[in-house]
Amino acid sequence: MAEEKIKKVSIVVSKGSLEGAYPGLIMANGARMEGIEANLFFTFFGLEAIIKKKMNKLKVATVGNPAMHMPTLVGMLPGMSAFATSMMKKEMDKIDIPPVDEFIEMIYDAGAKLYACKATVDMFHLTMDDFCEQTDSIINVGKFYEVSAGGQIIFT
Amino acid sequence: MAEEKIKKVSIVVSKGSLEGAYPGLIMANGARMEGIEANLFFTFFGLEAIIKKKMNKLKVATVGNPAMHMPTLVGMLPGMSAFATSMMKKEMDKIDIPPVDEFIEMIYDAGAKLYACKATVDMFHLTMDDFCEQTDSIINVGKFYEVSAGGQIIFT
Amino acid sequence: MAEEKIKKVSIVVSKGSLEGAYPGLIMANGARMEGIEANLFFTFFGLEAIIKKKMNKLKVATVGNPAMHMPTLVGMLPGMSAFATSMMKKEMDKIDIPPVDEFIEMIYDAGAKLYACKATVDMFHLTMDDFCEQTDSIINVGKFYEVSAGGQIIFT
Numbered sequence: 001m002a003e004e005k006i007k008k009v010s011i012v013v014s015k016g017s018l019e020g021a022y023p024g025l026i027m028a029n030g031a032r033m034e035g036i037e038a039n040l041f042f043t044f045f046g047l048e049a050i051i052k053k054k055m056n057k058l059k060v061a062t063v064g065n066p067a068m069h070m071p072t073l074v075g076m077l078p079g080m081s082a083f084a085t086s087m088m089k090k091e092m093d094k095i096d097i098p099p100v101d102e103f104i105e106m107i108y109d110a111g112a113k114l115y116a117c118k119a120t121v122d123m124f125h126l127t128m129d130d131f132c133e134q135t136d137s138i139i140n141v142g143k144f145y146e147v148s149a150g151g152q153i154i155f156t
Numbered sequence: 157m158a159e160e161k162i163k164k165v166s167i168v169v170s171k172g173s174l175e176g177a178y179p180g181l182i183m184a185n186g187a188r189m190e191g192i193e194a195n196l197f198f199t200f201f202g203l204e205a206i207i208k209k210k211m212n213k214l215k216v217a218t219v220g221n222p223a224m225h226m227p228t229l230v231g232m233l234p235g236m237s238a239f240a241t242s243m244m245k246k247e248m249d250k251i252d253i254p255p256v257d258e259f260i261e262m263i264y265d266a267g268a269k270l271y272a273c274k275a276t277v278d279m280f281h282l283t284m285d286d287f288c289e290q291t292d293s294i295i296n297v298g299k300f301y302e303v304s305a306g307g308q309i310i311f312t
Numbered sequence: 313m314a315e316e317k318i319k320k321v322s323i324v325v326s327k328g329s330l331e332g333a334y335p336g337l338i339m340a341n342g343a344r345m346e347g348i349e350a351n352l353f354f355t356f357f358g359l360e361a362i363i364k365k366k367m368n369k370l371k372v373a374t375v376g377n378p379a380m381h382m383p384t385l386v387g388m389l390p391g392m393s394a395f396a397t398s399m400m401k402k403e404m405d406k407i408d409i410p411p412v413d414e415f416i417e418m419i420y421d422a423g424a425k426l427y428a429c430k431a432t433v434d435m436f437h438l439t440m441d442d443f444c445e446q447t448d449s450i451i452n453v454g455k456f457y458e459v460s461a462g463g464q465i466i467f468t
Contacts (some may be wrong), residue, residue, distance in 0.1 A: 003320075003462025003463075004461060004462050005457075005458075005461045006457045006460055006465070008159075009457075009465070011187065012179075013178055014312070016221065016222065016223025017221065017222045017223060018222075018380040019356055019357070020223075023324075023326055023355060023356060023357075023467070026431060026453060027427060027453055027467075028266070028455050029453075030453025030456070030457065031451065031453070031457065033453075033454055034457055034458075036457060040265070042181060043174055043179060043219060044178075045175070045221065045223035045224075049251020050225050055416045058222070059222035060222070061220050061221060061222050061242070061376070062228075063219050063220050063228050063376060063388075064217070064219055064221070064328045064373050064375050064376020064377065065220065065327075065328070065329065065357065065373060065376070066328065066330075066334075066370070066371035066373050066393055067327070067328025067357035067360050067370070068357075069328060071388075071390060071392070072374075072375050072384075072387070072393075073230075075229075075389070076219075076228035076229060077234070081222055081228075089161070089433075091435045091436075092435060094363060094434075094435075095431060095434045095435055095447050097431065101352050106187060110407035119182060119251060119253065121249045122250075122251045123244075123250075123251055124247075131418070134253075140247045141182060141183055141186025141187070141189075142184075142186050142189055143254060144186070145161075145162045145165075145186065145187060145190055145192060146161075146190075147272070148162055149159040149160060149161045150159025150160050151159075152308070152464070152465050153162070153308050153310050153312050154467050155179070155183075155311060155324070155467060156309050156467050157439075168335075170335055170468070171378060171379070172379025173377065173378045174375065174378070177426055192330050199335060200334075201331070201334060201379035201380075202330055202378065204379050208385075213377070214378070215378035216375060216378070217376050217378050218384075218385050219375050219377065220373070220376020220377070223465075224323055226382075231384070232375075232383075232384035232385060232388070234383060234385070237378055237384075252344065268355065275407060275458075277336060278406075278407045279404060279406075279407055280398075280403075288326045291398025296342065297343070297345075297371060298346045299330055299337060300341050300342070301317075301318045301321075301342065301343065301348060302317075302346075304318055305315040305316060305317045305318060306315025306316050307315075309318070309321070309462070309464050309466050311335070311466050311467060311468050
């Protein structure tokens with residue numbers, strides 16, 4: 001018997017750094033390109049990826065990540081995170097990965113659904129007005145499990 | 157045909173910062189509120205969330221997270237992590253998310269099962285006495301896959 | 313009716329710190345020991361775990377992780393990450409968890425398949441020559457979903 005194909009993915013984006021938010025977006029985009037249903041659920045700092053005023057200002061973390069191969073004393077210098085961010089964006093652009101706002105628009109246009117986590121929204125005192133127009137609604141964890149029925153939950 | 161509902165979640169908590177441990181707890185709690193079976197498996201630094209002496213001392217990371225919007229030079233100041241932690245706890249309290257020990261108790265009373273990762277327990281020289289009473293047992297990865305049968309594995 | 317056992321896991325390794333990469337390797341190894349099919353997909357900084365020149369140089373993050381219980385002012389000192397790394401490696405060795413290169417070899421010999429993420433490979437200008445010999449191939453997200461059919465996706 002053939003193995004059952006992945007039919008749906010419900011991806012939680014929980015991190016607000018550039019390298020923390022992109023994997024979830026890339027996996028959602030990749031899913032839609034294969035005809036796989038895709039939900040994105042933004043929670044905790046990951047919520048910044050759909051906040052209009054912040055979505056294009058996500059930065060690379062230059063401290064706390066030894067794989068950056070940058071001493072903390074260098075990584076903490078003012079401007080260093082902005083520099084690393086600009087470098088990574090340049091490389092992403094070369095391989096056709098767009099900035100967050102365009103990427104969100106592309107993923108939405110491809111049919112993915114975007115949700116904001118109610119607990120985080122309440123904690124940070126946000127409203128629907130703060131989110132980009134592609135945001136479907138603010139839902140709680142229970143509702144998230146409901147929309148995830150029949151698919152895979154991927155927490156990033 | 158209706159999509160198959162999520163029936164069980166087995167959530168791995170691998171991080172020991174406040175914002176790293178809470179998402180797993182919130183997802184386990186949300187699962188139980190919907191009648192979904194829930195297992196929690198604490199591993200690596202996430203183990204601190206069930207260590208009696210540490211579970212209520214988890215702190216927010218103020219460096220290494222650009223979404224904190226705090227320069228590393230500020231985030232590293234002594235007391236800054238304690239300050240951010242106290243702020244986040246206050247906001248969480250407002251939306252009825254309790255401190256870790258009470259939250260663990262609530263999730264346990266709602267029927268979730270809590271497990272400690274054997275490899276981490278051995279690595280950090282811990283014993284069952286170090287863990288809160290809600291901890292069911294210390295299990296290895298193989299046993300974790302066994303208790304996860306029929307459900308979703310969510311690594312946080 | 314008995315619950316359906318986990319038959320396959322497809323584990324994404326996205327982090328390049330020692331404590332970030334090991335959980336995925338441990339879960340893949342544990343899967344194979346139980347006869348569970350295992351795929352490893354290395355992406356973003358996690359790719360370092362299969363880059364020949366870097367795989368044995370992964371380091372513990374001593375800043376940005378409050379569970380290290382080390383003030384940032386101490387964690388950032390030159391040599392501190394190397395020290396914490398050497399300590400953790402010693403403890404891992406005691407519980408028979410080998411260095412990354414040996415662990416990768418062991419997991420591969422046990423039948424797991426290892427893949428590198430195409431987008432990251434392109435972004436970091438890498439080629440197959442950079443990867444350890446156990447690396448099967450460079451695949452994109454779509455192909456990853458394909459090899460994940462019939463199993464669980466676990467993002468670490």
